Amino acid sequence: MLELRGVNAGYGTFQALFDVNLDVKAGEAVGVIGPNGAGKTTLMRIISGLIRPSRGSITMEGVDVVATPPHKIVSLGIAHVPENRRLFPQLTVDDNLKMGAFMKEARDHYAERLEVVFDLFPRLKERRHQMAGTMSGGEQQMCAIGRALMSNPKLLLLDEPSAGLAPVVVQQVFELVKRIRASGLTVLIVEQNVQQVLKVVDRAYLIEAGTIRASGTSAEMLASDTVKEAYLGV
Amino acid sequence: MQTFLDIFDIYLLEAVINGILLGGVLALLALGLNLIFGVIDVTWICYAELVMLGMYAMYFMVQYYGVSYFVAAPFTILLVAVLGAALHYLVIAPLLTAPPINQLLATGGVLFVLQSFATVAFGIDFRNLGIRLPVLAFGDMNFSYARLLSFVAALVGMVAVYLFMTRTFTGTAIRAISQDRQIMALMGVDTKRIYLITSALGGALAGLAACLLVLQYDVHPFVGLSFGPITFLICVLGGLGNFIGGFIAAFLFAEIISLGGLFSDLEWGYVLAFAFFIVMMFIRPAGLLARRR
Numbered sequence: 001m002l003e004l005r006g007v008n009a010g011y012g013t014f015q016a017l018f019d020v021n022l023d024v025k026a027g028e029a030v031g032v033i034g035p036n037g038a039g040k041t042t043l044m045r046i047i048s049g050l051i052r053p054s055r056g057s058i059t060m061e062g063v064d065v066v067a068t069p070p071h072k073i074v075s076l077g078i079a080h081v082p083e084n085r086r087l088f089p090q091l092t093v094d095d096n097l098k099m100g101a102f103m104k105e106a107r108d109h110y111a112e113r114l115e116v117v118f119d120l121f122p123r124l125k126e127r128r129h130q131m132a133g134t135m136s137g138g139e140q141q142m143c144a145i146g147r148a149l150m151s152n153p154k155l156l157l158l159d160e161p162s163a164g165l166a167p168v169v170v171q172q173v174f175e176l177v178k179r180i181r182a183s184g185l186t187v188l189i190v191e192q193n194v195q196q197v198l199k200v201v202d203r204a205y206l207i208e209a210g211t212i213r214a215s216g217t218s219a220e221m222l223a224s225d226t227v228k229e230a231y232l233g234v
Numbered sequence: 235m236q237t238f239l240d241i242f243d244i245y246l247l248e249a250v251i252n253g254i255l256l257g258g259v260l261a262l263l264a265l266g267l268n269l270i271f272g273v274i275d276v277t278w279i280c281y282a283e284l285v286m287l288g289m290y291a292m293y294f295m296v297q298y299y300g301v302s303y304f305v306a307a308p309f310t311i312l313l314v315a316v317l318g319a320a321l322h323y324l325v326i327a328p329l330l331t332a333p334p335i336n337q338l339l340a341t342g343g344v345l346f347v348l349q350s351f352a353t354v355a356f357g358i359d360f361r362n363l364g365i366r367l368p369v370l371a372f373g374d375m376n377f378s379y380a381r382l383l384s385f386v387a388a389l390v391g392m393v394a395v396y397l398f399m400t401r402t403f404t405g406t407a408i409r410a411i412s413q414d415r416q417i418m419a420l421m422g423v424d425t426k427r428i429y430l431i432t433s434a435l436g437g438a439l440a441g442l443a444a445c446l447l448v449l450q451y452d453v454h455p456f457v458g459l460s461f462g463p464i465t466f467l468i469c470v471l472g473g474l475g476n477f478i479g480g481f482i483a484a485f486l487f488a489e490i491i492s493l494g495g496l497f498s499d500l501e502w503g504y505v506l507a508f509a510f511f512i513v514m515m516f517i518r519p520a521g522l523l524a525r526r527r
């Protein structure tokens with residue numbers, strides 16, 4: 001479904017990604033793990049078009065993502081839940097969800113999508129007229145995921161959905177990722193919570209200093225010495 | 235003493251009501267400027283000059299070509315909307331990432347260009363529509379029909395903008411964009427397009443204001459100077475980009491002008507309004523509704 005080949009990317013003269021190759025097949029859940037500053041967020045950003053790669057190719061179901069204007073990439077079926085949620089704090093939950101359905105194709109199915117999202121997050125329905133910025137961290141994360149789901153995506157990019165949340169809420173977030181998966185969505189998820197994320201994904205990539213260091217199935221990653229030493233503390 | 239109070243009350247009431255009527259048009263002007271500032275984060279120094287061009291458009295259509303007022307008005311609104319979009323596309327868009335001072339200088343430059351253009355093209359004569367609207371007598375009070383019409387039309391215009399901003403996807407995007415410009419692309423929003431639509435909307439509001447002001451005031455190349463500065467003061471007092479603050483400030487200013495004019499000349503009303511502004515800038519520098527830190 002998603003293919004990255006030989007991708008370099010950076011900010012100005014600073015290069016953050018080096019020759020990245022990555023695949024996500026339809027129906028899969030794939031994790032990306034790595035230390036702070038490794039380039040995980042940058043990877044998500046080049047997929048959704050927030051920044052452009054300086055070299056290499058990205059295709060989504062055969063369509064060239066790099067040649068697609070950033071605001072049209074969501075129409076390819078890619079929805080990005082950015083790091084730190086990035087809700088519109090002074091818009092209501094309803095209006096935030098509305099923004100998620102901005103593109104033409106989603107507008108036509110706005111009411112249906114709203115129902116799907118409220119089914120998944122009954123909490124959001126209770127809070128629909130509340131300013132997004134005044135909600136709890138967990139509620140905001142639900143709203144951010146809900147907003148991304150409003151566009152009825154095929155591929156969901158999640159950048160550290162569990163960051164800054166209490167342990168119980170982190171559990172809920174991972175439960176949710178499982179449910180989203182079960183509904184047939186393809187998921188690419190960045191997480192610091194290595195142990196947890198390897199339980200919900202099929203495969204994972206380990207990225208360090210902008211390069212893919214290791215990749216494999218969850219079981220392989222759990223067994224890998226590199227991953228064990230650095231992230232699992234064993 | 236008793237009779238003095240009676241007369242005083244009637245005049246006071248008349249002035250209060252006239253202030254409200256004036257406030258409607260000022261609020262409309264402030265809304266347009268606030269919209270541009272709040273969404274695009276630039277200040278159109280030449281905003282009142284767009285109104286001036288709109289007034290000329292009304293004048294020529296109505297006086298010169300004999301088009302009826304109500305037919306000419308929508309054309310004028312459309313014309314100034316296009317001018318607003320053109321201003322954004324030609325002047326603002328290339329300077330979006332430039333320092334604010336450059337943007338101010340550029341729109342300030344447009345102000346002089348438009349004034350000079352009007353002087354050369356239309357001359358410096360004062361012109362009016364030649365429409366004499368009746369005066370409404372209500373008890374001992376007199377209200378000009380033009381002011382009533384302006385007030386109602388301004389309110390209708392503002393309600394229309396409110397509905398657009400709250401009910402439509404595009405309106406919601408306009409409200410969202412200043413809260414997080416970078417991620418708008420993730421929502422499938424083309425920010426350039428939203429800026430252009432917002433500029434056209436700001437222009438349309440200037441166009442509507444032009445249609446209303448031309449009923450009460452003569453048009454000449456420098457007419458923008460008589461309500462441009464006051465519009466800026468209103469926006470600053472209300473907090474730049476704060477729609478509700480601007481709305482309240484418009485009525486506050488209008489009342490000060492109108493009541494100040496009651497006790498002496500109308501010019502003194504303006505002086506009072508400016509003095510009030512200066513005092514308020516010390517008390518609430520970030521605007522009326524700004525939260526205290």
Ligand SMILES: Nc1ncnc2c1ncn2[C@@H]1O[C@H](COP(=O)(O)OP(=O)(O)OP(=O)(O)O)[C@@H](O)[C@H]1O
Nearest residue numbers: 011014016034035036037038039040041042043083
């Ligand atoms: N906007 C930016 N401008 C310049 N450099 C940036 C920018 N964003 C990120 N970087 C740099 O790019 C590198 C990769 O950053 P990135 O945010 O992708 O890391 P990350 O793996 O997501 O880290 P974290 O786990 O802390 O979120 C870092 O060295 C960072 O300093």
Ligand SMILES: [Mg+2]
Nearest residue numbers: 040041042083
């Ligand atoms: Mg990150």
